[in-house]
Amino acid sequence: MDLEFTSDQEELRSSVRAVLARECPPSLVREVVEKGTQADDLWAAMVELDWPALTVDPACGGLGLGFVELAVVVEELGRVMAPGPFLPTVSQFVPAVREAGTPEQRERFLGDVAAGRITGTIAVAEEPGSWAGEDVGLEARPDAGGWLLHGTKRYVADGATADELVVAARLQGTAGPDGLVLFVVPQDAVDATVLQTLDASRQYATVVLDGVRVGRDRTLGEPGRGAAPLTRALEEAWTALALEMVGTCQSIFDIALDHAKTREQFGVPIGSFQAMKHKFADMYVALESARALCYFASATIAEDDERRSLAASMAKAAAGDCQRLIAQDGIQSLGGIGFTWEHDMHLYVKRAKSGDAVFGTARHHRARIAAFAGV
Incomplete structure (x- = not known):
């Protein structure tokens, strides 16, 4: 395992830092915090530079870089407190679809991420505030040609604005790590309430799924094997x-x-x-x-x-x-x-x-x- 940065990774860091110095000054973060301004121009600049495509497979239209490259970018985003959907989309939604989805699902959803057409997030935690799979209680019931989801997710990053949410659910009659299944749920199918949190530069939401119907094409992988x-x-x-x-x-x-x-x-x-x-x-x-x-x-x-x-x-x-x-x-x-x-x-x-x-x-x-x- 090589723990030294390559010249390409160092160049990536320098270029990301230069872009963020121009596109994400502290005044932008203050506008988001004090006025509720959306950082749309910053996200548009990221999309233009193919940052959302960073870790997406080239077969899906991505750049195919590794997690270390993503780590370099994310650290630089932290230095400037960058607002916007990059972190939940690229570090939460993308790996969930990549790890659980079929090749067709990866091409469908990750291709749209790489092109900047959609943003995403992941919804796991519930009332206890645990992100462990064994604590998931949101129920998935079989329905004709799909599933019905009943439950509430909490502390979902960009839960009220992300275009697509990967929702962790549980098959009826299962407990612990067994019986988990992941679904991709569109924003317009859920009821999301933005939370008042300590950090107003990043939005978290409570997401309610009250009988939300999800088709089989949005069921990631094999039901029950999502842990x-x-x-x-x-x-x-x-x-x-x-x-x-x-x-x-x-x-x-x-x-x-x-x-x-x-x-x-x-x-x-x-x-x-x-x-x-x-x-x-x-x-x-x-x-x-x-x-x-x-x-x-x-x-x-x-x-x-x-x-x-x-x-x-x-x-x-x-x-x-x-x-x-x-x-x-x-x-x-x-x-x-x-x-x-x-x-x-x-x-x-x-x-x-x-x-x-x-x-x-x-x-x-x-x-x-x-x-x-x-x-």
Whole structure:
């Protein structure tokens, strides 16, 4: 396993960073948060550059790149708190269809993603707030030529705006990991309510499916065998989210460090004080540790390494621990200005903290790691 970036991957990072510096300034994020503006121009720019096609198979019209390339892009998106449908579409909807769907379904749905014609997301969590397949309770009942879906999904990213939703459901009379089935449900078939959340730059919704009828052509793979593909798709989803959190934490660190270099007290920069040096040393270690684990997880996914499930949880746990330290010390390093609405720091902190809560907190993933170790 090669853990060094190739020249192509470094060039990808540079080009993505340059585009985002132009297309996604902090003022755009503020407009989304304060005015509810849609980041349509940013999404259009991504589509024009074929970013949605990044990991889609060339047979479906995609670029056919790997998860490490997606990781590079997602980290850069996190640095600028990019709003819009990229993350749920490319890191949640795409892997779910790829892992569970038939070749015809992959060509149909992923081809539209690659062309920028549709956006998507995944709907797994329910009342307990668990993204584990065994906790899915939404019921799928056979109906003439298809299925009827009854239940409610919670904390669905872009749940009220995504064109298509991959919905995890359970066959009647099944429990645990058995009997899971994934469906692609169009937005106009569900009743979605946008939630008020800490991070207003990203939309989450509660999605109600009250007798929604889904045809067999929208049933991904074989009914009852959705547990394994769902798990693999979620591993990609939470690893991508962990990398976005790392990118956001990097910006928090950079903002705080720049302030410490320029803000003077007693005639010297505050960054020269030993207590401040200790804070930044601790933040840097947490940041680089999380980044290393996230890219290791990305490499295991890209190579389908047997350690991918464990590595993905290690990445999400490390990113959660990282944001907790950096959000706290980043704000504290700024002093009083760090608490103001006018400063951008709170936007970054809210994005990082919201990411920790989705797809399992750091505590949840540490418990998962312990289970792998037999503890």
